[in-house]
Amino acid sequence: MFGCLGRLGCGVLLVVVGAAGWHFRDQWMPKVKDAVTTDAPARTEVWAAVTAAGQQRATKLVLSLDRTRGPQYVHIDPADFAAYLLGASLTQLTAVDSAPQAIVRGDELFIRTRIRLAELGGKQALGPLAKMFGDTEPLLVAGRLEALRPGLAQFRLTEVGIRELKVPSAVVRSLAKRWGLRNRPEGTAPEALPVPLPAHVADLRMKDGRITLYRVAP
Numbered sequence: 001m002f003g004c005l006g007r008l009g010c011g012v013l014l015v016v017v018g019a020a021g022w023h024f025r026d027q028w029m030p031k032v033k034d035a036v037t038t039d040a041p042a043r044t045e046v047w048a049a050v051t052a053a054g055q056q057r058a059t060k061l062v063l064s065l066d067r068t069r070g071p072q073y074v075h076i077d078p079a080d081f082a083a084y085l086l087g088a089s090l091t092q093l094t095a096v097d098s099a100p101q102a103i104v105r106g107d108e109l110f111i112r113t114r115i116r117l118a119e120l121g122g123k124q125a126l127g128p129l130a131k132m133f134g135d136t137e138p139l140l141v142a143g144r145l146e147a148l149r150p151g152l153a154q155f156r157l158t159e160v161g162i163r164e165l166k167v168p169s170a171v172v173r174s175l176a177k178r179w180g181l182r183n184r185p186e187g188t189a190p191e192a193l194p195v196p197l198p199a200h201v202a203d204l205r206m207k208d209g210r211i212t213l214y215r216v217a218p
Contacts, residue, residue: 048079055083066198154192
């Protein structure tokens with residue numbers, strides 16, 4: 001008898017909890033979604049191609065700040081700067097995806113592409129979600145640019161998602177290591193890509209959908 005009443009009580013409790021969860025879903029569902037998914041710009045926004053030609057354009061502008069009579073600052077297209085910070089990794093990237101893209105939203109630079117999960121330590125590195133993925137999947141990366149010292153900045157990864165599902169921090173560090181310089185400069189965060197710059201470049205900022213680099217004040 002008491003076992004039956006106990007089971008009945010548990011059943012009622014589950015119904016009450018379920019009803020309360022459904023009633024307050026507008027409060028907890030957004031928090032759960034934010035915890036497991038990336039906040040990607042909509043596909044209808046103006047994404048631009050990340051290309052080798054863009055990398056050359058960005059390099060030319062960056063190096064202009066190192067000239068004696070060079071400009072005090074330069075504006076660089078986000079996709080071109082994304083190609084610049086990827087450096088030699090852009091070749092590896094385009095071997096899998098011929099059309100990576102980038103966009104700036106607020107103070108973050110987003111890059112979307114496709115990647116072989118073997119480059120991130122294999123599917124097993126993704127933990128319980130591993131069985132959901134194939135060998136090659138869409139990748140979304142978001143990060144902020146930070147000036148560390150004259151001649152060096154970093155692209156600190158704030159979000160990394162496979163199919164827009166956030167990946168473990170160990171995978172984020174693996175990607176930063178994969179895409180970054182082989183010899184990481186001192187002071188670079190483990191979840192960041194080092195961005196080498198001419199010694200005369202003192203600062204860089206993202207604003208109004210573009211990236212601006214500033215020369216050291218004379």
